[in-house]
Amino acid sequence: MALIAPSLLASDFLNLGRDCEMLNESEADWFHLDVMDGMFVPNISFGMPVISAIKRIATKTLDVHLMVEKPERYIKDFRAVGADILTVHYETSTHLHRSLQAIKAAGMKAGVALNPHTPVSLLKDVLADIDLVCLMSVNPGFGGQKFIENTYAKVRELKQMIVTAGCTTQIEIDGGVTSANAKALVAAGADVLVAGSFVFNSEDPTATIANLKEITK
Secondary structure: OOEEEEEHHHOOHHHHHHHHHHHHHOOOOEEEEEEEEOOOOOOEOOOHHHHHHHHHHOOOEEEEEEEOOOHHHHHHHHHHOOOOEEEEEHHHOOOHHHHHHHHHHOOOEEEEEEOOOOOHHHHHHHHHHOOEEEEEOOOOOOOOOOOOOOHHHHHHHHHHHHHHHOOOOEEEEEOOOOOOOHHHHHHHOOOEEEEOHHHHOOOOHHHHHHHHHHHOO
C-alpha cells in the first residue's frame, strides 16, 4: 500500500487549520509542504512561519519539499519549525552529498527531488545516503499540471537501482497523481504519492484520500 501525502499547496489558505484537521482525521500518511522561492521556480508559496503553524496541529509526518536556490542555507531552520523529511532538488544542490549529510545531522530524513528532464542515474553515487527520491512528474512550480507519462520508466529504472544497491530508499511521485494513474505508479515501484489538486479540489477530500489508499493496496 502506498503512502499518501496530500500537498497543502492546493489547500484553502483561508481555512488552513480546517484542512490540516481534515488530513489528521483522514487516511493520509504525510503532509506534503511545497516551499517555492520565485527563483528556482516561477511561483512563490510559503515558508517557515506557515510550516511552524501547521506543525502545531499536524499529527502526521511533515514532508517538506524545497524548490529553492541554495537550500543548504535553510536546513536547520526547517528542522526548527518541524520538518521531519527535507527534500532538496538535485538541480539546486552543487554539493549534494554535503547537503544530505547536513539534513541527517539536523535530525531529519534526507530527500532529493529530480525534475522531469533529470536522469535518475545521476543519483547512483549518493543513493545510499538518500532516504527519499521525489520524482517530479510535472514541471515544478505550479499545481494542477498534466502528468508526464515518461515518469513510469523513471520509476522502474530507479527502483532497479535501489534494489541492486540494497538500499531502503523510498520513491515519491509528485505531480498529476490521480486515481487513474496511482495503481500503475505503485506497480512500477512508487512508495509515496503526492496529490494536491486531485484531493483538495474534489467534492470529498477525505473520501478521495481513502480511495487512493484502497486502489494502491
